[in-house]
Amino acid sequence: MMAQPxxxxxxxxDDGPKTVPGVRNILAIAxxxxxVGKSTVAVNLAIALAQTGASxxxxxxxxxxxxxxxxxxxxxxxxxxxxxxxxxxxRYGIKVASLGFLLxxxxxxxxxxxxxxxxxxxxxxxxxxxxxxxxxxxxxxGTSDASMTMCQEAPIAGAIIVSTPQAVAxxxxxxAVGMFEKLNVPVFGIVENMSYFVCPHCGERTEIFLAGGGxxxxxxxxxxxxxxxxLQANLPGLADAGQPIVAAEPQSPAAQxxxxxxxxxxxxxxxxxx
Amino acid sequence: MMAQPxxxxxxxxDDGPKTVPGVRNILAIAxxxxxVGKSTVAVNLAIALAQTGASxxxxxxxxxxxxxxxxxxxxxxxxxxxxxxxxxxxRYGIKVASLGFLLxxxxxxxxxxxxxxxxxxxxxxxxxxxxxxxxxxxxxxGTSDASMTMCQEAPIAGAIIVSTPQAVAxxxxxxAVGMFEKLNVPVFGIVENMSYFVCPHCGERTEIFLAGGGxxxxxxxxxxxxxxxxLQANLPGLADAGQPIVAAEPQSPAAQxxxxxxxxxxxxxxxxxx
Numbered sequence: 001m002m003a004q005p006x007x008x009x010x011x012x013x014d015d016g017p018k019t020v021p022g023v024r025n026i027l028a029i030a031x032x033x034x035x036v037g038k039s040t041v042a043v044n045l046a047i048a049l050a051q052t053g054a055s056x057x058x059x060x061x062x063x064x065x066x067x068x069x070x071x072x073x074x075x076x077x078x079x080x081x082x083x084x085x086x087x088x089x090x091r092y093g094i095k096v097a098s099l100g101f102l103l104x105x106x107x108x109x110x111x112x113x114x115x116x117x118x119x120x121x122x123x124x125x126x127x128x129x130x131x132x133x134x135x136x137x138x139x140x141x142g143t144s145d146a147s148m149t150m151c152q153e154a155p156i157a158g159a160i161i162v163s164t165p166q167a168v169a170x171x172x173x174x175x176a177v178g179m180f181e182k183l184n185v186p187v188f189g190i191v192e193n194m195s196y197f198v199c200p201h202c203g204e205r206t207e208i209f210l211a212g213g214g215x216x217x218x219x220x221x222x223x224x225x226x227x228x229x230x231l232q233a234n235l236p237g238l239a240d241a242g243q244p245i246v247a248a249e250p251q252s253p254a255a256q257x258x259x260x261x262x263x264x265x266x267x268x269x270x271x272x273x274x
Numbered sequence: 275m276m277a278q279p280x281x282x283x284x285x286x287x288d289d290g291p292k293t294v295p296g297v298r299n300i301l302a303i304a305x306x307x308x309x310v311g312k313s314t315v316a317v318n319l320a321i322a323l324a325q326t327g328a329s330x331x332x333x334x335x336x337x338x339x340x341x342x343x344x345x346x347x348x349x350x351x352x353x354x355x356x357x358x359x360x361x362x363x364x365r366y367g368i369k370v371a372s373l374g375f376l377l378x379x380x381x382x383x384x385x386x387x388x389x390x391x392x393x394x395x396x397x398x399x400x401x402x403x404x405x406x407x408x409x410x411x412x413x414x415x416g417t418s419d420a421s422m423t424m425c426q427e428a429p430i431a432g433a434i435i436v437s438t439p440q441a442v443a444x445x446x447x448x449x450a451v452g453m454f455e456k457l458n459v460p461v462f463g464i465v466e467n468m469s470y471f472v473c474p475h476c477g478e479r480t481e482i483f484l485a486g487g488g489x490x491x492x493x494x495x496x497x498x499x500x501x502x503x504x505l506q507a508n509l510p511g512l513a514d515a516g517q518p519i520v521a522a523e524p525q526s527p528a529a530q531x532x533x534x535x536x537x538x539x540x541x542x543x544x545x546x547x548x
Contacts, residue, residue: 210510
């Protein structure tokens with residue numbers, strides 16, 4: 001794929017980031033490794049920001065494995081069923097868009113990289129997002145097409161890196177930080193997820209994934225630790241039921257930790273020179 | 275990227291699967307979703323098969339987030355440090371190859387799809403794997419380039435799908451099954467990982483990720499449930515220390531469950547018509 005001089009618009013990623021009309025701050029949530037709670041942080045950060053009175057959008061950039069619809073209580077493929085084109089739908093006070101709104105349950109998206117890039121580009125630039133204080137982009141695992149395209153297309157104000165405290169998650173998180181540096185996107189900090197588990201039977205804490213790794217990583221990389229979110233026994237169940245924890249149980253330890261993350265992110269944004 | 279007629283070898287993926295000389299059975303481990311324990315299952319399945327006397331290789335096809343080196347106790351980038359070219363290294367009785375053997379800790383691989391495809395192709399066809407009863411391929415999350423290239427390049431005997439019991443993991447696992455069907459690769463079954471957690475303080479079981487989802491999924495898709503592996507409190511720590519559970523604690527519940535998976539996989543292979 002070579003750039004085509006004289007054909008602007010054919011290779012929009014070569015034009016550099018383009019603003020999204022009406023959107024003031026774009027934030028990317030990344031981890032490189034999957035399954036560490038990236039989408040959980042994205043959903044709850046978006047809702048926590050909306051709870052402060054901001055207008056917030058959430059873009060699911062995971063084309064081959066979009067989980068945002070289930071976590072927000074949308075049925076897979078509901079827009080296609082209703083013969084609707086893809087658009088952002090409101091729930092829990094935020095606007096959400098995902099390719100999962102068009103795909104019936106179980107439909108695989110077996111696309112090579114250029115198609116993935118085109119998919120995320122359309123979610124960003126072809127949907128009428130309207131007036132937003134924040135657009136949260138939930139990036140898929142890996143540092144390949146979806147992430148590269150988003151970083152090159154969107155004027156991302158800052159990236160938030162999610163990791164569990166495990167070595168294998170941390171080593172992937174460092175690579176995510178490296179990717180954002182390569183692509184000139186500021187990293188706002190690290191969220192350590194699944195820091196510890198509190199047994200609902202005896203109340204004892206077990207650091208299943210070896211707590212403290214997130215703090216050490218933040219230290220090593222010289223970026224802030226934005227928060228430590230416990231693995232709350234009922235959180236996966238609530239997520240499966242489409243009930244994000246900051247909306248369903250705002251007083252729970254996990255929700256409180258996520259609200260702290262939201263505050264630290266707005267603080268980081270306020271400190272960015274304009 | 276268009277196919278180049280008259281340039282055979284330039285687009286080897288168009289030639290269909292090519293046998294890997296000396297390798298009798300290729301197995302793919304996939305999940306679509308990351309962080310569900312795909313690499314854990316791949317590593318431990320490989321070692322469990324080797325413990326039965328078989329010769330086994332393990333190919334880490336996760337180019338942007340290779341975790342196999344850490345899980346097997348290899349230092350990131352050790353081959354590059356020793357000025358060695360990439361080759362398979364033996365440990366715990368199996369031969370292992372990963373791009374992580376060449377990459378210093380934290381080095382991001384910011385490659386678009388065609389480069390990813392080329393990377394996995396080289397791991398498969400350009401390394402001298404030697405005589406192997408089984409070559410286990412650990413696929414990255416997603417159903418894009420790495421997975422597509424492997425399915426098109428390698429004569430995969432069967433795929434093993436790993437999922438946690440959570441809805442979001444299951445919905446991604448169904449897509450992995452769909453991808454293999456599209457690409458004409460038989461699916462041997464589902465491994466449910468992190469089925470339940472046993473509190474090391476009180477011994478009580480908590481189904482953090484909602485047990486039973488793997489069984490329901492296997493039932494829905496008409497494929498076998500190959501096993502249910504508990505989230506053992508010390509498993510992440512052992513993995514971080516490069517000590518796979520079937521080698522370090524063969525009598526533990528997680529190791530026993532993984533050994534059952536290995537037996538069921540060999541049974542499934544034995545039933546494939548040749």
